[in-house]
Amino acid sequence: xxxxxxxxxxxxxxRAQLHHHAQQYYVxxxxxxxxxxxxxLYQELEAIEAAHPExxxxxxxxxxxxxxxxxxFTPVRHVVPMLSIRTETDTTAxxxxxxxxxxxxxxxxxxxxxxxDYAAELKFDGLAINLRYEHGELVQAATRGDGETGEDVLxxxxxxxxxxxxxxxxxxxxxxxxxxxxxxxDEFDALNERQRELIAAGAKNEKTFVNPRNAAAGAVxxxxxxxxxxxxxSFFAYGLGEVQGWEVPETHSGMLDALAKMxxxxxxxxxxxxxxxxxxxxxxxxxxxxxxxxxxxxxxxYKVNSRALQQQMGFVSREPRWAVAHKYPAQEQMTRLLGxxxxxxxxxxxxxxxxxxxxxxxxxxxxxATLHNEDExxxxxxxxxxxxxxxxxxxxxxxxxxxxxxxxxxxxxxxxDLYKRLDGKCPVCSSPIEREEGEAxxxxxxxxxxxxxxxxxxxxxxxxxMMDIEGLGDKLVDQxxxxxxxxxxxxLYKLGFAxxxxxxRMGDKSAQNLLDGIEKSKSTTLGRxxxxxxxxxxGETTAKDLAKHFGNLDRLMDARLEELLEVNDVGxxxxxxxxxxxxxxxxxxxxxxxxxxxxxxxDIEGTASDAPxxxxxxxxxxxxxxxxxxxxxxxxxxxxxxxxxxxxxSKKTTYVVAGEEAGSKLDKARELGIAxxxxxxxxxxxxxxx
DNA sequence: TAGCCTCGAGTTCT
DNA sequence: CTCGAGGCTA
Numbered sequence: 001x002x003x004x005x006x007x008x009x010x011x012x013x014x015r016a017q018l019h020h021h022a023q024q025y026y027v028x029x030x031x032x033x034x035x036x037x038x039x040x041l042y043q044e045l046e047a048i049e050a051a052h053p054e055x056x057x058x059x060x061x062x063x064x065x066x067x068x069x070x071x072x073f074t075p076v077r078h079v080v081p082m083l084s085i086r087t088e089t090d091t092t093a094x095x096x097x098x099x100x101x102x103x104x105x106x107x108x109x110x111x112x113x114x115x116x117d118y119a120a121e122l123k124f125d126g127l128a129i130n131l132r133y134e135h136g137e138l139v140q141a142a143t144r145g146d147g148e149t150g151e152d153v154l155x156x157x158x159x160x161x162x163x164x165x166x167x168x169x170x171x172x173x174x175x176x177x178x179x180x181x182x183x184x185x186d187e188f189d190a191l192n193e194r195q196r197e198l199i200a201a202g203a204k205n206e207k208t209f210v211n212p213r214n215a216a217a218g219a220v221x222x223x224x225x226x227x228x229x230x231x232x233x234s235f236f237a238y239g240l241g242e243v244q245g246w247e248v249p250e251t252h253s254g255m256l257d258a259l260a261k262m263x264x265x266x267x268x269x270x271x272x273x274x275x276x277x278x279x280x281x282x283x284x285x286x287x288x289x290x291x292x293x294x295x296x297x298x299x300x301x302y303k304v305n306s307r308a309l310q311q312q313m314g315f316v317s318r319e320p321r322w323a324v325a326h327k328y329p330a331q332e333q334m335t336r337l338l339g340x341x342x343x344x345x346x347x348x349x350x351x352x353x354x355x356x357x358x359x360x361x362x363x364x365x366x367x368x369a370t371l372h373n374e375d376e377x378x379x380x381x382x383x384x385x386x387x388x389x390x391x392x393x394x395x396x397x398x399x400x401x402x403x404x405x406x407x408x409x410x411x412x413x414x415x416x417d418l419y420k421r422l423d424g425k426c427p428v429c430s431s432p433i434e435r436e437e438g439e440a441x442x443x444x445x446x447x448x449x450x451x452x453x454x455x456x457x458x459x460x461x462x463x464x465x466m467m468d469i470e471g472l473g474d475k476l477v478d479q480x481x482x483x484x485x486x487x488x489x490x491x492l493y494k495l496g497f498a499x500x501x502x503x504x505r506m507g508d509k510s511a512q513n514l515l516d517g518i519e520k521s522k523s524t525t526l527g528r529x530x531x532x533x534x535x536x537x538x539g540e541t542t543a544k545d546l547a548k549h550f551g552n553l554d555r556l557m558d559a560r561l562e563e564l565l566e567v568n569d570v571g572x573x574x575x576x577x578x579x580x581x582x583x584x585x586x587x588x589x590x591x592x593x594x595x596x597x598x599x600x601x602x603d604i605e606g607t608a609s610d611a612p613x614x615x616x617x618x619x620x621x622x623x624x625x626x627x628x629x630x631x632x633x634x635x636x637x638x639x640x641x642x643x644x645x646x647x648x649x650s651k652k653t654t655y656v657v658a659g660e661e662a663g664s665k666l667d668k669a670r671e672l673g674i675a676x677x678x679x680x681x682x683x684x685x686x687x688x689x690x
Numbered sequence: 691t692a693g694c695c696t697c698g699a700g701t702t703c704t
Numbered sequence: 705c706t707c708g709a710g711g712c713t714a
Contacts, residue, residue: 345700353701370701372707397702397705440708537710539698569696571711647705650695664705 007048011055014045018061037334039087073151073221076142079242082128082178083147085301086319088326095326096279099302106313106321115275117305119252120282121238122269123325125213125296126182127220129157130241133175136167143220147318153220157181160233167262176241177264181216184294187232188212194230211332212296234295236267251305269293272305287328292667299327332391333361334404339384340371340416344428346456346534348444352377352418354388354400362392369398373440377416384413418442428452448488448586455481457534461489464632465540466532467524470517471510479503489590492518493597522598526553529601533591535581537574545569546578552603553591557582614688615643619652623666624659626679634682641686649674657682 021038042061049056088095103116130150132140141157142150157163160181167175183191191209198206209215219231237259240248249255253272260266269289273282279302286300304310304322313321339355352371359366369390371377380402382388387407392398419433419442426433431446444450448457458477462469469492480486485499495518500511530553531543538546549567550556556578564575581587620643622634629637634657635645649656649668656669656676669676677685 347699349700351700364703366702368702372700392702397700537698541697569711573710646696648696652695 007052008055011045011048011060014041014048015060017041018045073153075145076130076140076150076152078130078142078145078148078150080176081147081318082130082144082150082241083315083318083320085323085325087299088324090326093280093283095324096283096302097276099324099326100276100279103304103313103322107309115278116309117251118273118275118279119256119303119305120271120273120279121301121303122236122267122286122293122297123299123301123327124180124182124236124238124267125211125298126180126216127213129153129179129181129220129235131157131163131177131179131237132241133167133170133172133177135173136171136175138163138165156220156222157235160235162265163235164263167264170246170262172244172246174242174244175246176243177237177259178239178241179235179237179265181220181233181235182295183212183216183219183231183233185212185296186294187234188215191215191231235265237264238266238301248307250307252303252307252310253305255307283326290328297328299325301325329360329363331362332389332401333359333366334387334389335359337382337384337386337388337400340377340382340421342418342422342427344426344444344450344452344456346453346460347536348426348447348450348453350418350422350426350433350442350444352416354382356388356390359390361390361398364392366390366392366398369400371400371416374416374418374435374442375440377418381415383408383415385409386412426450426452451481454487458486458489458492460534461492461532462521466528467521468528469514469521471514472517476503476514488593490593490597493522493594493599522600524599524601526551526601526603529553529594529599530556533581533587535578537577542569542574557588557591612688613642614685615641618643618654619646620644620682621646621649621653621656621665621669622659623656626657626659626682629679629682634679637686638682655682655685 018038018041021041045061049060088099090098100116100118104113107116109116128144130140130142130144131138132142138154138158140152141154141163142152144150158165188209188211192215195206195209209218215231216233219233222231237256240255249258251272253270256266256270269286271278271282273279282302283300286297290297302324304313310320310322315321336357337354338357341353341355343351343353345351352374354369354371356367356369371380371382380400382400382403385408387404389401389404390398391401419435422433424432426444426446429444429446429450429452431444431450433442433444435442444453446453448454455474455477458472458481459474461467462472462477472492477486480503483503485495485502486492495515497508497511497515500506500514525547527540527544527547530538530547531540545568546556546564550559559579561572561575561579564570564578565572570578615638620638622631622645625631626634638645646653649665649672651672653669653672653674656665656674657679658666658669658676659679666676
């Protein structure tokens with residue numbers, strides 16, 4: 001018995017799938033599965049073929065570069081074929097070490113021979129284009145196609161401003177520049193925004209794009225250059241095709257330098273590094289940089305820098321032996337939607353949450369992803385049983401990008417209908433749910449009677465920037481509420497050893513710690529106390545402003561709307577919300593009980609001390625993580641020095657304090673020309689040293 | 691009244 | 705971190 005017939009079937013099935021998806025991807029610009037999935041199939045096929053060479057056929061996807069020529073563009077035969085490079089799928093730095101070992105073996109280098117020089121570059125997520133210059137003039141721009149024959153898309157490439165029509169100081173008879181056309185993320189977002197507007201306005205044939213690469217591919221293949229122009233593309237060169245009448249520099253990096261001098265865009269995040277260590281360092285550096293780049297990359301590329309050595313190594317089948325692409329973990333994965341849970345937030349907001357079959361994406365395992373609200377869920381037409389694409393880029397929260405319609409099962413669930421799903425009742429307390437006119441959210445009407453809201457209210461009350469009760473986390477709150485020991489905020493202050501002892505995993509020690517924490521929290525400030533009550537529209541800042549303006553709680557509770565409106569940053573909505581809160585007797589009752597339990601604060605808040613206030617009138621923005629100070633500590637220090645801490649950078653920002661892994665705020669600061677400090681700089685300011 | 695600036699609220703995982 | 709929305713200002 002041989003397993004070959006079975007394998008044969010499997011091989012045929014994989015080839016059919018690869019072919020189908022390659023069509024969707026390259027020809028129709030509408031991929032149905034993520035890259036990683038495609039790669040997986042491809043590797044399986046490669047592995048089978050390697051073990052069973054008799055199964056290899058000429059038309060196998062492994063034997064040719066996939067793609068096809070579309071009608072409507074003139075075919076172009078590549079004099080020098082456009083090859084793909086081998087991809088290391090090992091996403092750790094190990095792939096770089098293996099490449100270096102292979103190179104040294106191929107070059108028959110002795111153990112003690114010097115390190116090999118490599119040109120290390122980014123692997124752009126776009127599509128390959130061959131620009132043909134004759135006597136310095138751009139005469140043709142071709143897609144890769146199947147590697148042998150592509151299509152002339154010159155008219156569309158001309159819409160890319162960065163691509164020079166004429167080379168500076170080069171009149172070689174023929175110079176083909178190869179590189180990647182891609183779309184920047186900001187352009188991609190803007191494009192999709194416009195597409196959404198078109199769709200909203202009733203345009204039938206418009207669609208939004210799943211990712212920048214597809215949008216770029218779509219733009220390049222637009223038959224109408226006017227349309228292509230509306231999809232702004234960019235270009236980076238990384239290699240050469242046919243060359244006549246130009247002396248090619250001896251190294252890859254030298255060649256790119258020469259191209260840059262001619263006015264061809266070449267990415268600056270490239271380096272010449274030595275040996276495996278250099279490659280690993282580059283891989284790691286770029287991984288850090290990845291999310292802050294203005295465009296998508298899916299990895300890095302290593303090339304032997306010396307052209308002489310490249311020639312010595314040559315090619316194996318269709319891949320150069322002297323270059324390798326090394327990927328990062330996928331930021332997109334496909335998985336199954338197991339169900340949709342509905343969570344109840346502190347304000348009663350009902351949030352649909354996708355329960356997913358766990359997938360490893362963007363470096364962590366994801367099993368939940370928010371669907372935000374009903375409209376959003378419907379817009380994506382996400383249904384239970386669907387196969388969905390999940391994305392997680394950097395620190396961004398995982399999101400469901402869309403449904404793989406191709407894989408929708410026969411017995412897929414109904415379109416999402418929140419009211420119907422819940423039968424009009426809160427999933428926790430069964431109170432009726434409502435959705436107000438013009439609002440996106442459904443809410444539970446149970447208010448404080450709803451255990452979910454009660455738990456959230458307790459957690460909110462106990463959290464660090466409010467009453468700061470140490471030892472009261474979500475697990476404990478769950479237990480206390482479920483056991484019926486704590487029903488309202490004042491109940492917290494009636495806790496004693498007796499009722500704590502009834503809880504699981506609660507020893508004398510933890511009980512004492514909690515009671516100490518609760519005792520300590522009794523001494524607070526009016527601002528924190530107000531914030532902790534969880535009044536709608538009253539957050540940390542507004543609470544502080546209210547406390548400062550009224551000075552004591554009774555004056556605030558009895559304040560008329562007009563008086564409330566006098567407070568900084570308080571308008572009709574906030575004023576009404578405050579008034580409404582204190583108009584409800586049960587809320588006043590809670591406040592009285594808390595006071596009776598011993599919660600107290602000085603009447604006049606933040607009396608101007610004699611301490612110097614060097615940051616008076618200054619607004620600072622924090623971004624990234626500082627070496628020694630936590631965010632909260634930095635905030636407190638700045639406020640104590642009279643400064644204000646704001647969440648976003650604007651013209652009014654005085655300083656931006658940036659730490660490790662600073663994000664978009666730093667870019668914004670540079671854009672606006674705002675002074676940027678590190679922690680040492682901040683400390684100097686706090687000491688009053690300008 | 692528009693547009694800018696801030697604040698509030700919700701969210702994931704280790 | 706991002707979005708949406710409230711409030712302020714030109």
